[in-house]
Amino acid sequence: MTRHVKNILFIMCDQLRFDYLSCAGHPTLRTPNIDALAARGVRFTRAYVQSPVCGASRMSFYTGRYVQSHGAAWNGFPLKVGEMTMGDYLRPLGVQTVLVGKTHMQPDAEGMERLGIDPQSIIGVRVSECGFDPYERDDGLHGIGPDGRYDPRLPRYNSYLNDKGYPGDNPWHDYANAAQGSDNELASGWAMRHARKPARVAEEDSETPYMTRRAMDFITEAGDAPWCLHLSYIKPHWPYIAPPPYNDMYSADDVIPAVKNEEERADPHPVYREFMNHLVGRNFAREEVRREVIPVYMGLIRQIDDQLGLLFGFMRERGLMDNTLIVFTSDHGDYLGDHWLGEKDLFHEPSVKIPLIVYDPSRSADATRGSVCDVLVESIDLLPTFLDSFGADPQEQSHRLEGRSLHPWLRGEHPKDWRDIVFSEYDYSMLPAAMKLGVAPRDARLFMAADRRWKYVHAVGFRPMLFDMESDPCEYRDLGANPAYAHERERLAAALSDWALRQSQRTTISERQILAGRGKSQRRGILIGVWDESETPQDLWSSYRGGG
Structure with missing residues (x-):
């Protein structure tokens, strides 16, 4: 039996909370296949994203760099030409690096034109796809409004649905993300009041099974060459709507109480106040919305788990569970009404902390199987881990990569110099909060520095926020203006300053080259x-x- 890493399966869900898995303690949601993966690997309980929004977070996963380093700070902000991405690191090692699903990457079209890079060429495609070869790119956001399509690329999934007998030019919405309304009208999934209604698509034709099959198609075609497959599901991200039986698999009785307190609304930080005033925050503050939406959110997670069961069975039949490192994670969480908020964007745990399970088939990882690790982990640690898995030394790329390999923790080692603070950042310049506060785009930035107890948030132009996660694990009490905690604020502000002054842009020459020269x-x-x-x-x- 092979017991070394030959391939990597990098599974990412979109907007999956860290605590909405049964192995993470959810009281009613059952995720047996993800739990089984955790039983064979290591579940990291304190993993944080570098930004709690899709695009910026994913660019950090794919570059191994903080948002301040790669610059793609929000959805639709292009990743500049020249940034090294996952395929750029893995392909020279002989590893096919392939995408099935979402990246939310916007390519630097202006930079590509300036450099004469043809977007349709192999180089152009890889520059546009985070270094991946796109077996099937689909961000799952195919809305059409008065000004046109959100994503101008027509998905192959639409053609698939047409071929299966679902008519129209946007069956992604009309069938996969809409229910049957009254008077022959559609009940669009964009309106959350329709969440519990059954989507008009057959379950096997919905997005999650479709992408799972596409992953299996790639694996079948891949042959014996090593590969890294990024299987990136769009769900349980909105629109919150599901096909039968997942639309009514859970009920309002399964909705756990929101983590919120009236004290939070008494005298909130100005930025937090405006986020609570966003439409999604106001709606998720209503219990009727939570009771309608969250059961479907849970059903979408269960559907992912069921599909992963099929995928893992497919891999077992081919012996791939014995030589494939598997990562299961998410790009950020979902407030679901906690802290009077919906969506993601700020730095409370439901938004910035993610599930992270790593299964390493190697014999060196046998001692940690089924273990739980509570060290501070960042999303930028995965790319160095992948390099390590294929026998490369991530330290050779330390002038670019800002994360660290997780392999010591997978092997049961305990590095003494592991980080004691994690960092995340958020650019809210595109949101109504920035307009309401009169904040210029260059100043609409938030930074988080968190250690094992304290979470500090620097808000440009405003006072900071501070939470004591030991005495206040629900993060109800903002101590950012309390003079009794000035020392903790100063300590973490200094750590944030040191982090901001790190060397991050000298990416064309390594420390070793400098020493040798x-x-x-x-x-x-x-x-x-x-x-x-x-x-x-x-x-x-x-x-x-x-x-x-």
């Missing part, structure tokens, strides 16, 4: 500051003495 310019004829030839070794003058 010290003093070499003299031996290539550059003699600076010399007064007399006797001040330097005589062989440095061999080309300058002349003859005669």
Whole structure:
């Protein structure tokens, strides 16, 4: 039996909370296949994203760099040409690096044009797809409004649905994300009041099974060459609507109480106040909305779990569970009414903390199977972990990669120099909160620095926020203006300042190259500051003495 890593299956859900898995303690949601993966691997309980929004978070996963480093700070903000991405690191190791599903990446079209890169060329496609070869790119956001399509690329999934007998030019919405309304009208999934109604698509034709089958198609075609497959589901991200039986698999009785407190609304931080005033926050603050939406959110998660059961069975039949490292995670969480908020965006645990399970088939990981690890982990740690899995030394790329390999923790080792603070950041310049507060785009930025107890949020132009997660694990009490906690604020502000001053842009030359190059310019004829030839070794003058 093979017991080493030959392939990587990198599974990402969209907007899946860390605590909506049965292995993470959810009282009624059952996820047996994900639980079984956790029983064979390590479940990390304190994993944080580098930004609690899809695009920025994913660009950090794919580059191994903080948002401040890669610059793609929000959905639709292009990732600049020249950023090294996952395929750029793995392909030179002989690893096919393939995408099935979502990336939410926007390519730097202006930069590509300036450099003469044809978007349709192999290089152009990879630059546009985070270094992946797109077996099937589908961000699952195919809305059409008065100004046109949100995503101008027509998905292959629409053609698939047409071929299966679902008519129209946007069956993604009309069937997969809508129910049958009254008077022959559609009940659009964009209106959350329709969440519990059954989507008009057959379950086997809905998005999650479709993408699972596409992943199986790639694996079947891949042959024996090593691969890294990024299977990136759009669900349980909105529109919150599901096909039978998942639309009514759970009921309002399964909805756990919201983590919120009236104290939070008494005198909130100005930025937090405006996020509560966003439409999604106001609606998720209503219990009727939560009781309608959350059972379907749970059903969509259960559908993912069921599909992963099929995928893992498919892999077992081919012996791939014995040589494939599997990662299960999410790009961020979902407030679902906690803290009077909906969506994601801010830094409470339901938004910024993610599920993370890593299964390593290697014998060196046998001692940690089924374990739970509570060290502070960042999403940027996965790319170094992948390099490590294929035998490359992530330290060779430390001038670019800002995360660290998780392999020591998978092997039961305990590095003494592991991080004690995690960082996340958020650019809210595109949101109504910035307009309401009169904040210029350059200043609409939030930064989080969190250790094992304290969470500090720096808000440009406003006072900070501070939470004591030991005495206040629900993060109800903002201590950002309390003079008794000035020391903790100053300590974490200093840590954030040190982090902001790190070297992050010298990406074209490594530390090792710099060390190896010290003093070499003299031996290539550059003699600076010399007064007399006797001040330097005589062989440095061999080309300058002349003859005669």
